[in-house]
Structure formats: structure tokens, C-alpha cells
Amino acid sequence: MNKILALLLLGSLLGGCQSDTSAQTDAMVGLRCWHYRDQESLSREMLDYIRRQGEAGNPMCQTLLATLYERGHGVVQDTARARALYLSQTQANPGAYYHLGRLDEQEADYLRARDHYQRAAAAGSRESALALARLMEEGKGGPQDLPGAQQLYFSVLKQSGDDAWKGIDRLRGHGLELNAEQQARYNQVWTASARSRLSRKLRLLQHRTLGKLKLGPDVKPAVVEVRFVPGSAEPRLKLLESSGDTPLDQTILQALGSYRFVGEPIPQAGQDDWRVKAHIDPHAR
Structure with a gap:
């Protein structure tokens, strides 16, 4: 104070x-x-x-x-x-x-x-x-x-x-439907919230976990696909690019596995899921 x-x-x-x-x-x-x-x-x-x-x-x-x-x-x-x-x-x-x-x-x-x-x-x-x-x-x-x-x-x-x-x-x-504009706003808010929470999760991973590890010079940035599937708050994860260090990859996947989506977007024609690529640079501070 x-x-x-x-x-x-x-x-x-x-x-x-x-x-x-x-x-x-x-x-x-x-x-x-x-x-x-x-x-x-x-x-x-x-x-x-x-x-x-x-x-x-x-x-x-x-x-x-x-x-x-x-x-x-x-x-x-x-x-x-x-x-x-x-x-x-x-x-x-x-x-x-x-x-x-x-x-x-x-x-x-x-x-x-x-x-x-x-x-x-x-x-x-x-x-x-x-x-x-x-x-x-x-x-x-x-x-x-x-x-x-x-x-x-x-x-x-x-x-x-x-x-x-x-x-x-x-x-x-209660049966009250949303018009097209409201649906767009609803989904826009959901997407922005999902990205914001994921970014916060990645920052915590970077500073609280990866920042404490001693990593070799050959370790590369990892890329993980985070996917939302309707009906589940738990993300589906897929390692798209390895860091070159298997234990580190597992640490990253385990940390991201605790991330949870909040709410669900309104399904749109031709779109049944949502996915984003998460880039994790173990050397970043």
C-alpha cells in the first residue's frame, strides 16, 4: 500500500x-x-x-x-x-x-x-x-x-x-432463438474467449514450467493443434511439430491437457469443430 x-x-x-x-x-x-x-x-x-x-x-x-x-x-x-x-x-x-x-x-x-x-x-x-x-x-x-x-x-x-x-x-x-447477428456475436465472443484463455495457459506453461527447465541448444519450438469438439470441454490435442525432445513434448501436451473450453459456440453449416495452432518456444522468456 x-x-x-x-x-x-x-x-x-x-x-x-x-x-x-x-x-x-x-x-x-x-x-x-x-x-x-x-x-x-x-x-x-x-x-x-x-x-x-x-x-x-x-x-x-x-x-x-x-x-x-x-x-x-x-x-x-x-x-x-x-x-x-x-x-x-x-x-x-x-x-x-x-x-x-x-x-x-x-x-x-x-x-x-x-x-x-x-x-x-x-x-x-x-x-x-x-x-x-x-x-x-x-x-x-x-x-x-x-x-x-x-x-x-x-x-x-x-x-x-x-x-x-x-x-x-x-x-x-427457454426456447428463445438468436437472430443471425446475435449468433455471430455469440460465436465471436466464444472464439475470443477461447483464444484468450489458451494464451493465458501458454504463458503460464512458458514461465512456470518451461522456464525452469535446462534445455539443450537443439531443442526447437513445438506446435500443437488444440481442437474443440462439440459436447466436450476437454481439448483434443495433436503434436504437429516436435521440439526434438520427447519428454519435453510430453510435458507440453500434459500441461495443455488441463486446458478446458468454457461454453460452446452455435454450430454453423459446414463447421463441426474449432481448432487453433499453439506455438510453444521452450527458449522464450
Whole structure:
């Protein structure tokens, strides 16, 4: 934490006249509150600092203070006080309506929850869009709107297996079909996610496993085909080019064998699988 504060302070000094002193102070105060949020127990000094800065209007400290009142962590639980603090942030940050929506749901006031989630979602809150889509999917707080929920899920879809992906899959399970554009987007996200996760797996293999081995100068890069077959999260692996070292090849195949696909793309005409070549250079660092 001290290192982070030092870097932030250095950045402020280097910024010179281009930085606003008040903004710098707010950032430092907010960073300190952000650090306190991870503490299992809060000292009286911490609580006094959070309360003083939160009541003074620092957004980060204000949010933390509201959360403490909501959960009764370090203070007497006071949902009304938490709600008032969240509400006080909405003018400067409409995304804070998300917290009000959560409180509404806890009180089973789904109509008001929809309204608050809608306000936050319109301001770019992904969590609110997901929560609003779920209420629309379940028909809580208003009429059930499966196409509308589907559209919202797609608007915040980031990768296969995330909450938006799961929402889309639930709706597909209820018989809601995807149009051509949505199918393309769905498959595009799945492919990008598969490649990203595979790249992460290869980086770990490179640094945690291969980087510790003593390899001879004759060892060459290996090429492995990673293939997805519908109905199985486990990849089909095929060694296309050997490294010239059989034990090393087996180490690479064993490591890649633990990779798993998340979700499945929608089958397209003439395509029943997905495959990519993974290049592994044992000498790379």
C-alpha cells in the first residue's frame, strides 16, 4: 500500500501545473479508504477517518461508509442511512443507483429496483444491466420481457461463461432463438474467449514450467493443434511439430491437457469443430 501511495504522490508531483491540488487530495483520501475496505476488522481510527471523509463528500469514502452501514460492519447496521448515502452520490455518479436497486431487491420492491437499475444501466453500469435483465427475465417488478432481457445480456457480454453468457444460455433453454447477428456475436465472443484463455495457459506453461527447465541448444519450438469438439470441454490435442525432445513434448501436451473450453459456440453449416495452432518456444522468456 505504501508503494502505491508513493507512486501516486510521485505522479502528482510530476504532473506539476497540469494537476489540480483538490483532485489529488481526493484521490489520496479515496485510495486510503479503498485500502480500508479490505480490513476484516476496523479500528476506531479507521472508522473515524472513513466517516469524516465520507460525510465530507469523498465518493470512495462515501461508498465505503454506506456499505458499512448496510452490512453493520464496524457500525450499527442502518439501512436507511446507507440508502441516504448512496442516494447522495447519484447526481454526480448515476451508477450509484445500482446500490439502491440492490437495497430495493432486499426489500422485495422490484418495481423500484427496476427503475434504479435502469438509471444506473443508462449511465454505463454493467452490474445494473445484468440485474435489470434478470428482473425482466423473471418478470419481477414489471412484465416478463425475454427479448428485452436477451438484448441487455448481449449489451454487456464480455466472455463465454460470464453472467451475461449464462443469462443468454438460460433464455436459449427457454426456447428463445438468436437472430443471425446475435449468433455471430455469440460465436465471436466464444472464439475470443477461447483464444484468450489458451494464451493465458501458454504463458503460464512458458514461465512456470518451461522456464525452469535446462534445455539443450537443439531443442526447437513445438506446435500443437488444440481442437474443440462439440459436447466436450476437454481439448483434443495433436503434436504437429516436435521440439526434438520427447519428454519435453510430453510435458507440453500434459500441461495443455488441463486446458478446458468454457461454453460452446452455435454450430454453423459446414463447421463441426474449432481448432487453433499453439506455438510453444521452450527458449522464450
